[in-house]
Amino acid sequence: MRTIIIIFISLINLSVVNAQMTADSKRVADVYFLNKEYYAAAEYYKKALQISADSTGFVVPHGFEKKIQEESPKKNDYEYAVYQLATSLRLYRNFQDAEKWYAIATSFTNAKYAQSEFWYATCLRANFRFDEAILAFSNFAKRYTLNDGYKELAKFEIESCKFALAEIKYPRLFKLDRLSANINEKGSNYAPILIEDDFYFTSSRPTGGSGKSEILTSTASNNKVVKKETPYINAIYVADNAENATSVSKVNVNLKQMELAATSFHPNGNTMYFTAWINKDERTKSIYLSKKIGENKWTDPVVLGGEINVNGFNSIQPSVTKDGKYLIFSSDRPGGSGKYDLWYAIIRADGTTGNAVNMGEKINTKGDEQAAYYNPKTQRLLFSSNGRVGMGGYDFFETTGDFADWQVPINLGYPFNSAKDDMYFTSLDDLDTEGYISSDRESLCCLEIFKVKRETLFINGKLIDCKTQKPLEGATVTLTGNDMRTQTTQTNADGLYNFGINSNRGFKLNAVKDLYFAKNLTYGYEKLASVDTLKSDELCLVPFIVDKPIVLENILYEFNSAELTPSSQATLDYLYNLMVDNKNIEIELGAHTDNIGKADYNMDLSHRRAKSCVDYLINKGINPGRLASKGYGLTMPIAANQLKNGVDNPEGRALNRRTEFKVTKK
Numbered sequence: 001m002r003t004i005i006i007i008f009i010s011l012i013n014l015s016v017v018n019a020q021m022t023a024d025s026k027r028v029a030d031v032y033f034l035n036k037e038y039y040a041a042a043e044y045y046k047k048a049l050q051i052s053a054d055s056t057g058f059v060v061p062h063g064f065e066k067k068i069q070e071e072s073p074k075k076n077d078y079e080y081a082v083y084q085l086a087t088s089l090r091l092y093r094n095f096q097d098a099e100k101w102y103a104i105a106t107s108f109t110n111a112k113y114a115q116s117e118f119w120y121a122t123c124l125r126a127n128f129r130f131d132e133a134i135l136a137f138s139n140f141a142k143r144y145t146l147n148d149g150y151k152e153l154a155k156f157e158i159e160s161c162k163f164a165l166a167e168i169k170y171p172r173l174f175k176l177d178r179l180s181a182n183i184n185e186k187g188s189n190y191a192p193i194l195i196e197d198d199f200y201f202t203s204s205r206p207t208g209g210s211g212k213s214e215i216l217t218s219t220a221s222n223n224k225v226v227k228k229e230t231p232y233i234n235a236i237y238v239a240d241n242a243e244n245a246t247s248v249s250k251v252n253v254n255l256k257q258m259e260l261a262a263t264s265f266h267p268n269g270n271t272m273y274f275t276a277w278i279n280k281d282e283r284t285k286s287i288y289l290s291k292k293i294g295e296n297k298w299t300d301p302v303v304l305g306g307e308i309n310v311n312g313f314n315s316i317q318p319s320v321t322k323d324g325k326y327l328i329f330s331s332d333r334p335g336g337s338g339k340y341d342l343w344y345a346i347i348r349a350d351g352t353t354g355n356a357v358n359m360g361e362k363i364n365t366k367g368d369e370q371a372a373y374y375n376p377k378t379q380r381l382l383f384s385s386n387g388r389v390g391m392g393g394y395d396f397f398e399t400t401g402d403f404a405d406w407q408v409p410i411n412l413g414y415p416f417n418s419a420k421d422d423m424y425f426t427s428l429d430d431l432d433t434e435g436y437i438s439s440d441r442e443s444l445c446c447l448e449i450f451k452v453k454r455e456t457l458f459i460n461g462k463l464i465d466c467k468t469q470k471p472l473e474g475a476t477v478t479l480t481g482n483d484m485r486t487q488t489t490q491t492n493a494d495g496l497y498n499f500g501i502n503s504n505r506g507f508k509l510n511a512v513k514d515l516y517f518a519k520n521l522t523y524g525y526e527k528l529a530s531v532d533t534l535k536s537d538e539l540c541l542v543p544f545i546v547d548k549p550i551v552l553e554n555i556l557y558e559f560n561s562a563e564l565t566p567s568s569q570a571t572l573d574y575l576y577n578l579m580v581d582n583k584n585i586e587i588e589l590g591a592h593t594d595n596i597g598k599a600d601y602n603m604d605l606s607h608r609r610a611k612s613c614v615d616y617l618i619n620k621g622i623n624p625g626r627l628a629s630k631g632y633g634l635t636m637p638i639a640a641n642q643l644k645n646g647v648d649n650p651e652g653r654a655l656n657r658r659t660e661f662k663v664t665k666k
Helices: 022-034 038-048 064-070 072-091 095-105 116-126 130-143 150-169 566-581 599-619 650-656
Strands: 174-178 189-195 198-203 213-218 223-228 235-239 248-250 258-265 271-278 286-294 315-320 326-331 341-346 369-375 380-385 395-400 422-427 434-439 448-454 457-465 476-481 484-490 496-501 507-512 519-523 533-535 539-541 550-552 586-592 627-633 659-665
Touching: 022 038, 022 072, 038 072, 072 095, 072 116, 095 116, 116 130, 116 150, 130 150, 189 258, 189 422, 189 434, 198 258, 235 258, 271 315, 286 315, 315 369, 326 369, 341 369, 369 422, 380 422, 395 422, 457 476, 457 507, 476 496, 484 496, 507 539, 519 539, 519 566, 550 566, 566 599, 586 599, 599 627, 599 659
Parallel strands: 189 448, 258 315, 457 533, 457 539, 586 627
Antiparallel strands: 174 448, 189 198, 198 235, 213 223, 235 248, 258 271, 271 286, 315 326, 326 341, 369 380, 380 395, 422 434, 434 448, 457 496, 476 484, 476 507, 507 519, 550 659, 586 659
């Protein structure tokens, strides 16, 4: 087979390259694809399809699908180029254009392209078209016959799309702002970290290049492409300001022919860890250490030992905990749960580390876990994962723990996360209320840096006595929620309390005061989604005295029966809620009658009626050990059944036919 050699003048100016014949363009595209030069590969697959090269904004030509069907001699070549073009665009993270070409490929009958609908659905998801993505993933799962894991992955993606739809419906309380163009230049910009007034980050912005050429080859076909070395090289930069940078310079680290990324600093500011690798070598990413020796000057880097870097495997994204005790990093080394796992090691006084320890199955999945951040003050760990249900791509997850044990990680939701990749959180304060993240949510290809700030929802309320309507001072009000820390406060002399929370995902207020029944109030998404200040309903607490009966209004029975009426059940629901809110109290339910009928009959009837109330509460889930029933018959009237002149007193008898409860233990 003859060798094709094309001199590639500039990666960012492909249109000036002399086009070869369609077949030659396909061969050149394949070389770029095999060398993971996906941008260039996409441009040449377009040439092979006789579409003018254009990096963005192109549309599928009119009648293209018909052309594939009609030109049968070239059908195989067309289908191959379409699928490869879609894949190149997807791997270049240009999901918008990839979606259009995968849409065409979904109609191909050749088994080689059976995954087209899966990747089409993936692009729909990345483009925030979640309903359509669910349908496409479902269709793929029904039609796909191979047992290679893709059907299971499609079901996982469907769950993620459903999660994303719920998140978008009720956005969480985060505000994001993209940093200026001085920070987010061409190429990827990511892994920000602030040390005093210096803003460090990684960027693959163009460096100008040395003008040297490199040869890309395809061993399968013996084709070659000669091109200029890419000017997009990952390096560490420092800016004088994150928000309005006026000066951006490359950090002077002496590692020739290597790319650098994802730096982290010891709290003393004098020890820097980072990832480095030889250009084009995907299997030699290692973590290095360097010491500061002057203004923007660092010692020659030293690669960390076998505790961190294992030969033949990658160790990346070092992250020093805010107290300087641990180095957390991501690695695909043996002993993990999946692909990339999070590991940690103790940092010694000289900056070297102890042996790495896997962070365990609560943190790591069969997918990738990367880019960790840990704050020992809040015991809060943030990391990114693509192995859990989320918005799509890499999502941020949050958990708390102390390296010995971790809580189950929680997805931070939308808009902290997007349908693309979200990684590299770093905090600006001790409580992590604001910081920076990296995301490609607004880019066709590359990570960019955003400032993120947790917004606050203020909750103000008043606690009063239900009977006197007077404010209750010194009561304890506790706020709890699934994705927030528990907060507790005391009411002031006016019965007032207030909280500030960083979530609108629902919460519960619990008010407690001695000799009052505790009470809970629950607020859901709908009530919280559109407000920034919530004046909670006035909580009113009911006082009680142990062993003093409280009449339950509107407890009614069928005539001469112990069967509860529907209105009586509604009243007992109030008592049920009271017992749910006051989990330690025990009560006695007592029933009374008037003096109509024989005493023995009334005693039996009252006992059966009290037991009906207890049975109702037990059936709703109250522990039987907290309940007792007792019938008092006509022995304890609270009003006269007859007037003094012997005339019947209906009003008095009505008061005597009552059901009461009393607290027997609190």
